[in-house]
Amino acid sequence: MNKACDVLVIGAGPVGLTLANLLGQQGVDVLVAEREHELIDYPRAVGIDDEALRAMQTVGLVDEVLPHTVPDQKIYMINGDRAILSEVNPTTREFGWPRRNGFVQPLVDRVLLAGLDRFPEAAVRFGAEVVDLSEDADGVVATLTNGDTVRARYAVAAEGGASPTRKRLGISFEGETRPTDGIVIDVANDPIGTPHAVFGGDPARSYASIALPHGIRRWEFTLFEDETEADVDDDEFVFGLLAPHVPDPSGLDIIRRRVYRHHARVAGRFRHGRIFLAGDAAHVMPVVGGQGWNSGIRDAFNLGWKLAAVVKGLSTDGLLDTYETERLGHVTQMVAVSLRMAKEMTDHDPQKAAERDRIAASRTPEEREAQKRQAFKPQPKFDRGVVVHTPLPTSKSLPDRDVPRLAGTIFPQPxxxxxxxxxxxxxxxxxxxxxxxxxxxxxxxxxxxxxxxxxxxxxxxxxxxxxxxxxxxxxxxxxxxxxxxxxxxxxxxxxxxxxxxxxxxxxxxxxxxxxxxxxxxxxxxxxxxxxxxxxxx
Structure with a gap:
């Protein structure tokens, strides 16, 4: 069976599904090919920000997403003695939505999947692994495991950090991988019951404890080099990790547990002819910053309107070059910030942890306030791409003020x-x-x-x-x-x-x-x- 479409999206994760919704909204014929037979349901992202919620508003799904969020979720960074190093609690509504929100990703992914039912031009095919992808002057041809082919004008690989497409194209994925793994444990009937998140920079073993919607509690623990997945499957080992956090670990209703690895990498290119990389296929970052999922949504949001414009003949193909121009620099900044935070909170050297605590204790009130409002998070600002920078006017009808030019930044949404x-x-x-x-x-x-x-x-x-x-x-x-x-x-x-x-x-x-x-x-x-x-x- 051969299929033709305007855009082939490889991967039915949040990035691929968001992109498909954006394209479907514009009447673009889009097919999402997913190798698994259903949406992934294991522990994943837990933070959705204001930019991503605005993207959900744009595709008309924010009302369905919000029931799966904890708005304005505070984060406390604490040390091994539970002393607060910093607090993250931005209260801005600059873009119309809370800047920090806890959420349950699998439920939001289901919202994105169901959203495609609104568009007759959008389809998802599960159990459809792309095993080859070739390009010619008119488009791309994808070959699936069963021998079927899909011809499309463009393809977007949003298939995760191990992206076979990126590897086939020989695109570099520079950065680093932390030497130790982590374990994620999700628990129903939250035994703590508080609404905030805690990141514990304990040199004995770093951890995170995060309240999620629907009575779910997420714990994340660093594993040491001599600890393996076999240990994670051992209840006594897991109960030992949880013992300092709850009165009775054996009485917890554990939904799932999973081992993951910390990566901080960025692809050398986001475009190869008619093929694009997005989400984890283009960049991965430590979870501490809570920006991996959101960065992928920014990719889809940036690329979606551009692909639609080119496919519909409103813009020439050159517009698509601006995707990498605009996204590469910002996501590189985000990876660096996330990596720095991860190293600060997961370093198990007691002397380095003590120095971190000393620096935190010496922060001025202004510095603490900056941490609280999440000033460390780099906001997108494009110097090149689809942006025109104009000089400051010299009209005598205007006061002479040194104000920042905002072209290339996000317009507010009051x-x-x-x-x-x-x-x-x-x-x-x-x-x-x-x-x-x-x-x-x-x-x-x-x-x-x-x-x-x-x-x-x-x-x-x-x-x-x-x-x-x-x-x-x-x-x-x-x-x-x-x-x-x-x-x-x-x-x-x-x-x-x-x-x-x-x-x-x-x-x-x-x-x-x-x-x-x-x-x-x-x-x-x-x-x-x-x-x-x-x-x-």
Missing amino acids: TATDADGVEMLLDDATGQGWRILTWNNDPAAFLSAPRRAALDRLGARLVQVVPKAQLPWARKHAAAGVTVVGDLGGESGLQAWFDARPVGAVVVRPDHVIAAECLAQELDDVLARVLEAACVA
């Missing part, structure tokens, strides 16, 4: 209103996809006919942001095709965002990244540069 005054998150008020937002102005008044035609082909939305008090007037006088959004004011509102920087217009990409910011009168010229950067056909 609560706003639609034209009828109904409050909702900004992306729901504006709609998804390309957006041109102007403060208090009619954006159509600043666009030439060629630019307007290009935006129409892209399905872009023109958004006029006004104070909520102006909604009745703005709605009545809005130009055809312009979406009016009401700003609620306050420090997190859009008026405050525009007031803090010398711009009156912003171009936002489908993945919510700011492609450009400028004065209203500059919009048409700047937009032309954005469309060129996006290889718009």
Whole structure:
């Protein structure tokens, strides 16, 4: 049996399923090929961040995902004496969602799988291992274990850290692997019952204890070099690990236990012709930072709209080069941060642990606050790719302020209103996809006919942001095709965002990244540069 599609996704993990939902949403014919016969159900990621929740909102599944989360989950980093070294508790809603959330990955994966039922162009084939992948001028041909073939215009390998595709292509996977393994133990009927997570930097044996939704408790312990998987299968060994944490380890309702290894590696390339790497196939990192799953979702979110644009003929193939350009640098930073945290919390040298404790104790209140708000987490910022950097304007109508330029960063998502005054998150008020937002102005008044035609082909939305008090007037006088959004004011509102920087217009990409910011009168010229950067056909 031969099958043809626009995009073949190899691997039905969270990255592959998210990408398939994004493509299905755009009417792209996508097939997910998964070698296993069902979704993986063993212990995996436990943290979902605000960027990933916004991605779930974009694909229309956030309401189904949220019941499997613990919002605003605190993390306490403690030493062997249980003294708090640092606390992570960011309370921002900059992107519309809590920055840190515990979650049960297998249940969220099921939500992503079920979400594909909405799209007739999207399909998943289980028990379909790709054993060969060749490329020609028109696309790729995948051969499955049973001899079936799949022809696609593009293929995305999202099949995990051992990625056979990456190995076949001869792409490097540089980095390091920690010398010792770890054990994950998931327990039902949480015997602790507190909502936070604890990372224990105990030189005797490092560990993590994490509250998860639905009464599940996750423990992770470092194993020493003389401890094997056979030890993990021994109840007495496992009970010994858990004895310092609960009154009666033998009475626990253990769901599963599994050995894993800490890796910190990044692929040398994310693109090879018509084949792309995403998620763990492109990068793996220690679990301490809680960013492995989220980094994979960022890959899918960055690549999804670009693949859809090229497949639909809206952009040329050159747009796909920006996937690696934009993602490689950021994920390399994230791997480095995760590795540093892992070494700090899992080092079993008593002297190094004591030095870590001394440094933690000497932190200033400002440094502790920075740790609390998770300032160590690198935010995506693209210097190259589908981004246009404009110089600071010198208009005498603007104060001279040294403000950061935000092109290449993520646009915030405050609560706003639609034209009828109904409050909702900004992306729901504006709609998804390309957006041109102007403060208090009619954006159509600043666009030439060629630019307007290009935006129409892209399905872009023109958004006029006004104070909520102006909604009745703005709605009545809005130009055809312009979406009016009401700003609620306050420090997190859009008026405050525009007031803090010398711009009156912003171009936002489908993945919510700011492609450009400028004065209203500059919009048409700047937009032309954005469309060129996006290889718009």
